[in-house]
Amino acid sequence: MSKKFCNKAKIMYGKDSLNRISFELSRNNSTRVFVLSDSTSMQSGAVGRIKNLFKGSDASATYYIIDVEKWSTTDVVTSAYQKFYDSKCEFIICVGGDGIANIAKAIKVLANVGTSDITQVTNLNVKDKVPLMLIPTSVKSVSYGVGNTSVVDKDNNKLYKLSGSVLCPNYIIIDKRVVTKLSEQIANERILLILGMSLVALSEPLMSISARIFAFTAMDSLKEPLAIDKHRYLGRTGEEIVIATVAAGIGFTGVPKCMLSLMVMHISICKNIEYNEIFFALLGKYLNLFLGRYSTDDINLLGKYLDDDSVFNITDMQDRREYVISKFIKIINELSECIGGVSSLSELGLEESEKSMIIDKVVNSYGSDITSAKVSDIQALMDSAF
Amino acid sequence: MSMYYEFHNPVNLISGYGIIPNSIGATLKALNSKRVLLISDRENNSDGTVDIVRKSIIAGGVNVGGVYLNVPRDSSVLVISKIANLCMINSCDSIVAVGAGSVLDTAKCVRLIISQNTNHITDLKGFDMCNRGVDMPLVLVPATCGTGSEVSNVAVVLDETGTNKLDFVTEELLPNATIIDGSMLVFQSSMEILSAAFDALTHAIESVTGRQRNPISTKYACMAIMMIRDNLEYCLCDNPKEEHLHKLMEASTIAGVAQSSSMLGVVHAICYSLGVVLEIWHRECTAEVLPHVLKYDFECCKDLYAEMFFYLVPESVYVSTPKEDRAKVFCEYIQSWYKRLHALVGGSNTIVNLGLSEQNVDAVAKTASRDGLNIINPRYIDLHGIKEILLSIMRGDI
């Protein structure tokens, strides 16, 4: 049995990181660059900053600015790809948030596969010839920096989800000059997401060591707000939250099939409710049910985020486990309260009668990997969520 | 925070005990490789490792187009040119290497000159001198638990004269995939495992203390330290469990990721120099040099030592050590731990009985002082400082 992990992206973080773009372009022998962005980033001046970087440089850029909707559609992706194709560019830079990054990853796949129709893409094992550089202004989803994308085919009412190494961004550049400042409410929501995703990922026994490291890196970025009694948003900057979200996402890709994530996804699709809202409602219950899944090492490492090493005074490991996880559940509940989150699926409008349908969908997602133990775990989580 | 950092390790890590027979061919196939050049050394050929690797390649439906099994302990640019020629003559489209650091560094350099389309690898020496090269899949299989080369952007080889060390640092050296398999350690003696593990521990510590440290590589390093703490001693006993061997192997690889991102420091500058001047394997020296450099850097690194303390020591030591003493106990613990384990495996070698003496200390110090790694060391160091460290090793000051 082997564990696999790959994080293709070169992460460039901090002061003046945007200034290194020209060096990376010349390293890739790229002189024609396709800059994809959205109207919000255009108005905020983020695109203007990128434009300035091309002044006096050997590289030329073609700009394509679009209004991003909640879901990327095949129409939008096809026309963006056509523009990329006509421009004869050899490098993609994407400035903006999750929505535009989703489209950029789809263009990258098409450029590397050599087709203009995303619904026809089947073989993703192709060479990565056209690099993608993501420059986030804001990141609200852990899938931002990893190798997947979702595109809706409106005509056929079908959702295409693609994932694979060729979709991974080759660069993620986080420079505060283009990162959006966050309100306290939004920052709290992001912190809850990062914390939740990292904790859930760490509970998965098949997670690789590198993925665990990224989950803990994400937690490290939240160190200060996690200190007991000071867990609320304490002025973490936008770029600190962006790097933590990216790290949590990379950690999460190390989890082959996550029960909680599958359940949230199916409820989200069935009920058309935001992923995060459902995730937050289920999080505390998941941790409470599955606290036994954490390794002793991880309980100790998680304990270090709590107050002043007092966790190590608890000598009984089971007591320590319960103490650590209950502290995290407390933090999660308080953060959730801050952002007006709900704590049960019935509050989100899910009917008791829909339970078995969701359970079936989650079970089916595992395909031949399903076991009876997993089925009872899924049922237990669903029961506890009502 | 106004700092800048970057982190890049796109290597596909495939990890599992006993996976080599079924994973190398499959990995090559996924990389669209058809004809591979296999590189190793006599040691791995004679213990049967090369055969297992060869079978794994063939099992994946990939041809072995050429083999080179004579990589020396200190590889050189001449060896690299010879292998690159062999690769081209046999029309190989990919490379697999199995062995210790020297074999892996050699394979990385062979791929580098082919992908950069040059005959003169010396043109590429130094820091970050290469653009994106021609695609040529490279899969590395480490056979020891100390090198970290399987995931690093660094290669160290000797020049044509065999007397000067050449450093290559570029992301173009990073392999496409690395197969981490703890069963490789079954072939190693306890003494070899101990020195390799302390080399890996040093990679982790130097990457945390170095000027190029960053939050991601620091986390990699700390986890490596913790895994070495939890598994090393078990691996030195008779019939170690698979789980411990594999975790020690993984620890070495993740320390390698940290090292690749943050680089090393004076410990390695000195140990590489001992290798060049006295022909001692650098991994045989790191455990002995490390405490002296920790002492030299103490004032500017004590907070970082205190941070690593949690990951290095058993919980009982952690809870019983007052916060203000953690940095000091960190340094003491490393040395006493090594001494205990060294005695446990019946080790008797020291750097002095391997050859460091009044006669050659100046030459060792001079070579070490020219190493670029000194710039990354947290505290400024010059020829005088290095000689002082060497003299304190000779006197057995710590």
Ligand SMILES: [Fe+2]
């Ligand atoms: Fe080393």
